[in-house]
Amino acid sequence: DQKEPIAFCQYPRPADTPQWNSDKPRLKDIKIMGYSMRTVDYRYTVWVGFNPNNFKANFQDIHAGELYMVGTDPGQDHNIYNNSLHSNFVKKIL
């Protein structure tokens, strides 16, 4: 009960840019997986390489990232991931 509640979700993509099958890629076409964790304070997402043959995500192969702070940006319109890469906050998450 002392743990901070976190919700995880994920979404697959076939490529780094929007394609006609970006919404619903078939397993064999999935190349990237976006893994998200959210707390009451933020949503942090990394889009990483994914191998559909062995279902492995490669967290060394980061394609993009997202970080939104709930308090100042409840609509998630201002991605501060790139501005925060070297911050203590992101280092702590990573």
Next chain:
Amino acid sequence: GGKNVLFIVVDDLRPTLGCYGDNLVKSPNIDQLASQSVVFQNAYAQQAVCAPSRVSFLTGRRPDTTRLYDFYSYWRVHAGNYSTLPQYFKENGYTTMSVGKVFHPGISSNYNDDYPYSWSIPPFHPSTEKYENTKTCKGKDGQLHANLVCPVDVAEVPEGTLPDIQSTEEAIRLLNIMKRKKQKFFLAVGYHKPHIPLRYPQEFLKLYPLENITLAPDPWVPEELPPVAYNPWTDIREREDVQALNISFPYGPIPEDFQRLIRQSYFAAVSYLDMQVGLLLNALDDLKLSRNTIVVFTADHGWSLGEHGEWAKYSNFDVATQVPLMFYVPGKTSSFANPGGRKFPYLDPFTHVSNLIPQGQTKKIVELVSLFPTLAELAGLLIPALCPETSFDVALCSEGESIVRYFVSMEEKVDCGGDDSDYYQD
């Protein structure tokens, strides 16, 4: 222990409801349920698309364990022979029944909604499901089209009814049988709307005059959004009325007047859904089953109504992953109904002014993968153990934890001396 379960799951319903603070949407019956329930304000699905989300919360495993990220495999042969939530109740003496869209149909549930593993009797599907994507929407030209925005005269559509109306009727029929047989049951009812096409009885449009419909507060694609995170909402582009707009791929945008039409119809479809939920809960009351039936209300994921320039689920944004989640537990979230008293009288969305306050709200972050152990605990069954790190060979375990610890019982509420502020604000 010993309580029945009524499990209501809605397709593509974000928490755009009165009980979640939405001032525009008319959802008096769901609000009434919330007024007797614990309401989770921060509940999230594991993947914002139907089949993976449903298989995830029905097995209590995340998509990386079900290995279902699309629509084209059945977890029992593709990942592991995992038990499901209804299967667990069935194996514990319940009669388990599925009405409408509970599992996503097709290969992802073995073309049979995982029957007989999960269900005691063959799942029911409304006969009018097959018309959902056909040309049944009357256009300005007087012809029938396969549109996105599709208010209909129910008397004129094939068979003179709609899938969710049929599902409500079947669910009520099954409740009557269970009452007569005095059989402990787990009844799952899966409603189709407000999934696209936005096809609903046209009278619900009256609840939402177009002049009251606003655009999303942030209807543009954020500059800092990585392209991989954006979804190009291809499914609505396939509808005839959207095709006619010649919208550029992938970023659009949709013309503002059509954005308003989509939002208006989504809200109207939510009120139509609310009516079905109201009729179902009213029947539960009529049969005096609301005093010993747990009611769970949730959705498979949300839907972006123009936020970030998107019109779909298929993303990790909150609008796509956040879901309504509430639990009515007689005697725990609400006092037992008095003999003859009613918990859920039907409220007409056309006349009822909703001012009901949710019974208990918590802002704790929770996940749908927790549904399985939570319902097991609420029903007095053994809670499935937490899964080990790798669980492909483990038939029964859960990757989510029971969230009953976040409930505040009626007794504790009374102990607060009538000051509910902490209770409501958690």
